[in-house]
Amino acid sequence: MTAIAAAVEAGVLPGRVWVYSNYHCNLACSYCLTESGPGVPRRELSSEQILDTARQAADLGFTAFGLTGGEPFLMPHMAKTLAQLGGILPTVGLTNGTLFTGRRLAAAEVLAGTDVALQISLDSADPDVNDEARGPDNFAKVVDAIPALVERGINVRIATTGDIGVEEMSRLCELHRGLGVPDTDHVVRPVIARGRAVTAGTGVAAGTDNLPPELTVTADGAYWSPFGPTVLQGRPDTDLLLTRTTDPLSVPARTLLGLVEGRPPGTDSTLNIR
């Protein structure tokens, strides 16, 4: 058993490894951590790089995988790549859910019956509120896509970002249940004060004291958390950078473990920032 596997088994390290497949996106959400949008540098990882990272993660003893962006499904290989990832480790793929029509929806059928869940962002049951942060017609596209994916046997989760009231949350939960997504597959997190949220002056401060140490690989290096490789005013942040080396994955994994083991006793994540 590797030191990483032992740490994961003991709960010292979270089991999930994340990758940022790319940074470009068809949306430009107001709180986006990575200032993603249509014209930003793509910072892509190839399908083979992503799959190799997952294989190395599994060999080291990590137990789950996550993929985010940018909008991953802007990359034509993404459905097939995710399906392959599901054969390596249980995988969650984050997506804005706005691209699942026509050929992309048909391509996603390869995910049916796999150990892959698509986590789709939906912030409000009120289309205007949702679309104010996420862009015009976002709500309509998402509520069309979710049942279409569910009907095809694809696991779907809902992610809500922001601090919404009890009544609004109740309506949102009613909505996602109606779309075929149970409460157990609905995650809620606050807006994090990184990326565009900093520019907008909103969000919760996040650092090593309240972010789980989930090893995260990008084209620029490896980070403490998927909330680490953020972008501010076009420049990638480095405060949560572990190493520029990502292959072999053991290099940043050992660095992360060293930092976690060096933390003062009792220090742990305090926010539901996942």
Add this chain to the structure above:
Amino acid sequence: MSRVALLGAAAAPLTARRYYDGGDPGPLVAALATVPELLEVFLPFVSTVLGASALDARTKEIVIVRTSAVLRCEYCVDTHCVVALDEGVTVAEVGVLRDPDTATDHVLTERREDVLVQWVDAVAGGRGPVADELAAALASCYAEHEVVELTLLVGATMMLNRFCTALELPTSAEVLARLTAEGLRG
């Protein structure tokens, strides 16, 4: 203006943060921090080679200043001239050491130091083997383990020289002020 971003404390990667605990760690650390796994191995190496060791500090600073002068590294010359002054190298000696076109025999009174400077000029400025005569002269002044350490010191300084020069690391205002006060800078 440096050619690369010099990371401040707020942007310092996780394993680099300890180097900022005492305040501004200087441009070398601030540049290397952008590749923290290299900083982690490079800085202890450089600190060991350039820092306190079996060789006395004056000797080491003579080597560092002269090597940096031969390689025309403005940042290293200026920064280490101040260190050399603090280690007892005189202003006149520093003035000659920092000029790679000037021989030192009329200023350095000890033969062994003058031989050392000739060794540095040959190792840092030459190509191919060092002349047998000069190697023998050095061996007559220094023990073999000292020759090894001195030569590694020249090599490590050359690596730093090229790094600092290529990336145009800025000399601190404090260093420039001290050199100006000593008459070593206009």
